[in-house]
Amino acid sequence: MITVKGLQKKFKNFYALKNVDMHVKKGEIYGFIGPNGSGKTSTMNIFAGLSRPAQGECTVNGLDVTKLTHPGDLKIGYLPEDPKFYPWMTAHETLDYLSGGRNTGHTGEILRWTGLLDAQNRRVGGFSRGMKQRLGIGATLIRNPELLILDEPSSALDPEGRSEVLRLIKDLKGMGKTILFSTHILDDMERVCDTVGMIDAGQMMFEKPLRQLQKENTQPIFDIIPAHSVESNISNALERLTGVVSLTKSERSLTVKVADNTVSVSVMRFLTDHEIVIESFSLRKTRLEDLFLHGVNTK
């Protein structure tokens, strides 16, 4: 749905984007992460046809964005970071205006789906941030597009509002939509994304399927929480076990670094043989946040 090669964007003497390459496949949820000012919004503006790149190839929904004469020609749904509505219009009037008065049934469906049916005759100026965001997501669907670009749809929302927005995004995937969305809240991204792309200082740091990313960055470390304190001679014996690289003992837990995941079998057997009751035995996962911080700090 989106193919980008060597994308560059320049504001006066400042390069906001430097040779960005990206690929968003049909039907996936693509999470776009990056620190503030890294170029996320600039990239998304170009994808939405709202801004022109200085250089590079960019195809969105089969159209060359560099040759676009009007953003509406892309037939995509775009939700800006801070969607601006006319405060003197009601929610229903807003969607009716955006749809051009066509297909009023669809407008009603969108209001129901976003949970704004009861508030449809209230002026948007009196809406909460969460309601505006839901109306914004509804507005992106007004032309029933296949591709949706959502810029920080869950940021600045309370946990309830975030959950509601994530539910809408999951629903959209269920409808077969392709979604590109950016967020600062990496937990949200882990909950809904298929692919993750990270940008920093206008350059792509990585672009991988979320599962692959998690697998590649999984550390062979087991966190073991025993029900009772483990004696030193037992922990020392465990450290000497074949395949165990190191062991760190703390008051409540054992951290066992192993050569690879298969060592887990011998570690568990050892614990069983020594009749150690365990409360928890887990492989440590690298969270997206760790990768994000690692990526930002090691650039």
Next chain:
Amino acid sequence: MKTEIIKELRYAIRSGRALILFASFLFFALLTPVMLKVVLPMVLSGQLGGETTQGISGLTDMTQLDCIRNYMDYVLQIGTIIIAFTLCGLTASEIRDNAWVLPLCAGKRFGRMVGAKLLVFGVLMVLVPIIALLADYGYSGLLFGFEIGVIPILYGGLLQGIYVLFLLSCLMTWGVLIRRPIPAGFLTLVTAFGIHFISSLLNIQRWTPSGLLVEAQKLMPSVTPSLLIPIAVTALIIVFMTVLTLSRLRNLEWNVRAAQ
């Protein structure tokens, strides 16, 4: 284009813009006859001492026609300022606040969005001077006695309305060019008063939109050939400014942060 027109109508009514314009023009239309019939003689009698207000009224020899022409002078001066600052955000605020991002992505066309604004506020801007001038005509007729028929008033109001359309197109163009409402209002005033001042100085008013105001003040009962030049020139300027507005809109970058 129906939804764009309905949107502009709602904006004109709900934002209070239509009310401000009607109320301001009607205020001056009704104030002028009172000022000339009651307040001015009172002020003059106080300064001259001993002379009655009736006597002063006789001295000033004010008629309905003088009263209407006085009001029409106000329209150029105060009316232009009121219009410039009431409608200065028509395009500038919407672009600056990124209010056009969602409509553009939903497929709204620049031509229809600008066209709806021109149509709705254009009709409003033609109606406001006509209604205000009719109110001035009626009230001044009651105070000074009716001197002329209603047809010259309608012609005069219509010419003022066309002049106001020129102001509207200036506001929209400046708004799109600089994307800040108050400076757009100031630049519209500079354009309008600048053209008026320079054309008066060079005696070429009939070749500028100011010629419409000169013709309007004549209060002629029918269309005269001298009207055609200022109407044609004003129409050409409005078309040029609309084309310039649309061309600029097509080349704008949207949803950009203010610093960029």
